[in-house]
Structures are given as C-alpha cells and as structure tokens.
Amino acid sequence: EVQLVESGGGLVQPGRSLRLSCTASGFTFGDYAMSWFRQAPGKGLEWVGFIRSKAYGGTTEYAASVKGRFTISRDDSKSIAYLQMNSLKTEDTAVYYCTRAPVVAVEAGWFDPWGQGTLVTVSS
C-alpha cells in the first residue's frame, strides 16, 4: 500500500525554523516527484512547493508566498522528503500535507496520494 506519513509539526515562534519530514512507503520513492501543500485552519488548499526526482535533476519549484524561506529536499536512500521552513510567520500556520506527483512537469501536476498532514502553529 502506498503511504505517506508527515511528522515534525508543532508550535513555533515567529521568526524561528522548523523542518517537516515525509516518510514514504509502498513505492519506489526515488522514481517520483514529491510536493507539499498546506491548509490554514478553516481555509482552502495552497500549494507550497515541488521537487523533481533525481532523474530529472531533483530541481525544485516554490509558491511565491514561501520562496526564499522554505526549502524542499529529498533523501532517496531513506524514502523521505523534507520541508525546511525558515523565518516563519503567523500566516504560515496550517496543516502541511505531503503528496506524490505521478508526473514530471509541475504544470501538469496532479497529486496522489496525500499524507494525513501535520499541524504547524506559528505563534508567540
């Protein structure tokens, strides 16, 4: 069974950093692009960023709202994708979801499955 499990969420003060992990199982992790999304409490879905597989350079794309503050990376040997979040703001408070991207091009991207999500609360 294909499964994604996020971890690392919690309460963090504005301006601080946090790293989320997404542990994958049930598929060959290194063959797939991965993406992160978030959902603020009571709000809709928002794309955060995308990382291609190593076969396509492992390059990344980010939403304008997080570019320069967030970094996505991957460790194919451990089947883990990471979301490093720096200079956190109160508006970054959300449930963060990890997803698998069955396509290479982000502009064609659809995402399946989704992890259960991990809550990040940015507050003093």
Place this chain on the structure above:
Amino acid sequence: QSVLTQPPSVSGAPGQRVTISCTGSSSNIGAGYDVHWYQQLPGTAPKLLIYGNSNRPSGVPDRFSGSKSGTSASLAITGLQAEDEADYYCQSYDSSLSGSLVFGGGTKLTVL
C-alpha cells in the same frame, strides 16, 4: 481570493445529480492546462478524484465525472450518496507571474 472560482456550496438529495463548476481564465484553464479534482471528507486529507480533466483513478466510482471547456471545468456527481458530503477542490496551473499550481476556494457539498 482564489485564482479559480468555485461556488461555496451546493446541495442535493440522495440519488440526484449535482455539478460543481470551476471557472478560470486565459492564464490557467483557458491556456490549456489540465484540471484535477480532489475530495476532502470532514477531518481528513484530500483525495484525488479526477485527474487530467476527466480521468478517474482506480477505485473512484463512475458516479464521479469531470469535463473541461474553454476557461471552465465541471465535476458531476450522479446518484448522490450520503458519504459524498465533503469539500471539493479543483486544481490547475497558472502561468502568470512566475507560474504556480492553483486551487479553487472549495465547494461544500451537502446531501440533504
């Protein structure tokens, strides 16, 4: 303000057919980018419902169908069931500015 526009809510009785619209513009749906749909049951993560405008992943009932025309797309649900009560989101890509994946604001489906 979402880039893609969905009605905030729709409703229908069991067994009925409902549609959810997703309206975009010339920089996203109208530019030829595919539309995908997700279902989010209360308190759970989103689940892929339709990809590539009209394709159903394995396991999704054929009561769910998608279509796209011009700058809009639609999700149709026939034979409405109580377990279909959820939030539904459309997603595409927008090429304006630096490019981004974009969503509709979500539609709450209530089964009466």
